[in-house]
Amino acid sequence: MKHDFEGTPLSKEDIKSLIEKGLEGSVVDILDPRDDGVHLQAIIKYKGFKDKSLIEQHRMVYKALGESFNKEQIHALSIVTKSE
Amino acid sequence: MDEATKHKIESMIKSEKVFLFMKGTPEYPECGFSMRVVQILKSLNVKFGSFNILEDETMRQSIKEYANWPTIPQLYIDGKFIGGCDITAAMYDSGELQKLLN
Numbered sequence: 001m002k003h004d005f006e007g008t009p010l011s012k013e014d015i016k017s018l019i020e021k022g023l024e025g026s027v028v029d030i031l032d033p034r035d036d037g038v039h040l041q042a043i044i045k046y047k048g049f050k051d052k053s054l055i056e057q058h059r060m061v062y063k064a065l066g067e068s069f070n071k072e073q074i075h076a077l078s079i080v081t082k083s084e
Numbered sequence: 085m086d087e088a089t090k091h092k093i094e095s096m097i098k099s100e101k102v103f104l105f106m107k108g109t110p111e112y113p114e115c116g117f118s119m120r121v122v123q124i125l126k127s128l129n130v131k132f133g134s135f136n137i138l139e140d141e142t143m144r145q146s147i148k149e150y151a152n153w154p155t156i157p158q159l160y161i162d163g164k165f166i167g168g169c170d171i172t173a174a175m176y177d178s179g180e181l182q183k184l185l186n
Contacts, residue, residue, distance in 0.1 A: 065154075
């Protein structure tokens with residue numbers, strides 16, 4: 001993975017792997033609805049989301065992605081969370 | 085974040101019932117996610133305050149720390165952090181957002 005380098009964009013595979021590693025047992029699909037490799041959407045199924053608020057669920061995903069946003073390695077990621 | 089910046093953020097989010105930190109302005113949003121939140125608020129005829137974080141790098145970093153949220157836009161209602169674009173859109177679709185605004 002290339003995410004150690006500031007500003008280097010993460011690939012769909014990198015993003016998927018970071019989330020699945022951070023949220024053990026989650027199933028992650030990364031979509032590229034505009035087919036531009038930049039405006040991505042993550043669909044995350046994870047039992048650990050149950051009984052958590054949307055804010056908490058998104059914070060869990062952000063935590064798994066670490067510094068990727070601050071380092072601008074992810075330009076645009078829409079997040080959809082599902083507990084089942 | 086220093087006290088002055090924290091105070092500035094707090095007075096902004098209390099300045100209006102609805103306040104949006106965004107990229108660009110409501111008239112000219114400079115990011116699709118910011119645009120979507122503006123569209124939702126406008127469709128509900130909601131008056132809201134906003135701040136363009138592209139014009140202030142200190143604020144851009146500080147609001148992330150303040151909300152413990154790494155992305156922009158960030159929506160506040162009654163001084164409380166609501167979420168970003170995805171959450172605002174989900175709450176709009178479910179009708180929860182409309183309830184908070186009434």
